[in-house]
Amino acid sequence: MFENVQVAPPDPILGLTEMFKADPNPDKINLSVGVYQDAQGKTPVLSTVKEAEKRLLEKENSKGYLPMTGEPAYCERVQEMLFGAGHEIIVAKRAATAQCPGGTGALRVAGDYLHTVHPGAKIWLSNPTWANHNTIFAAAGLTCEKYDYRDPETNGLDFDALCASIKKIPAGDVILLHGCCHNPTGIDPTPEQWSILGDLLAAQGILPLVDFAYQGLAVGVEEDRAGLLELVKKVKQLLICSSFSKNFGLYRERTGALTVVADSVEQAATVMSQIKLRIRYNYSNPPSHGGQIVATVLGDKELRAKWIEEVAEIRNRINEMRHLFVKTLKEKGVTQDFSSIIEQRGMFSFSGLTKEQVLTLREQYSIYIVDSGRINVAGMTPDNMDRLCEAIKSVL
Ligand SMILES: Cc1ncc(COP(=O)(O)O)c(C=O)c1O
16 A cells, blocks of 8 residues: 655745754744744743643543543633623623644644535635645535735735725635734734724624734734724624633644634534534544643633733734844845834745745755745744844845
8 A cells, every 4th residue: 555655845934944943053043934933042941831730730630531622611711712701792691612632733623524414615814924824625525716915015914905805805704804913924903903804894794713823913902803892793603713722822722713603502512513513523622721821821810911921022022123123234235125024913924035035044044934925923023133133134
């Protein structure tokens, strides 16, 4: 069976990490993979996560299976993170949540649900989007289409083009929107623009799927739900995929969730019954540890407050690097305008570097950036900034 199997191409992002690890240059810089690094280049375990783990070690008394939809306390906390405690959706019980193995697991379950329960529905993805969106939904059997998003002239949002694209989407299709910190561009609509998008989607009968992988990394944990809250004023039915990989640093614990918001408690339960079926034949039930950590931290007033500060530290460091990057390039006499990077949010930005420039940076300077020119700002540190900007200047 195996003689004729061809070697699969490396993953465009994770393959680069393997190359980075193999590079012997002590001054190498990794701006490719979507993982937060502190000023020392380390991906830390948050102190609130450590504290929660200590408590769990004492408390945990079973390794029995979780329900297909995971830990109920975790699912409650997920909804409070998304909408805020006491929101009408929570009070009316119009949402149902399933704990999933990471945001990726949630997206795949959503894809399986959409493909099997709504056959013929296509999914519309922003151009550009996180590369894995295409592959996850294609693997689930969905047809992926693109909608306009970024204005290459300004490196900002082309809102008119976005609205014009949406007007062409047929009723019954699905649109994926990034909750905040759009990956890969770092460009988000304003709350006012979200409200307009909500009107358009409601009028056309398009189902939004909100991918919320960076809550807390744009402006603040509560502030970052502003777009979603505008959307749910206009649209009564949607799917939301949450990830706690970035804002809790729980990457390897695979901690995510799929939430369905429906017209009524009954409708939410019916849709969740279909989602549960897909969970059963994918992975049966989710891993427990990450969800327990999130539920412990968010369920404890003091730990939650401390966690909010830890997220702010992550966010502030990234934003400082955005400023320092633009400033250092300017000081080095680079005339190309990189100032839009200061406005962008989250871990990523589009640098505007061409594929050739990216390859030169990799081969000659051991600086690793994905081919599209997307940079992970969190890979920058005060120590590597000078070398990074010098190298960029030389390839421009
Ligand atoms: C936009 C987006 N969605 C979802 C994910 C999935 O995150 P995870 O599966 O690690 O929770 C990522 C991770 O990089 C992402 O950038």
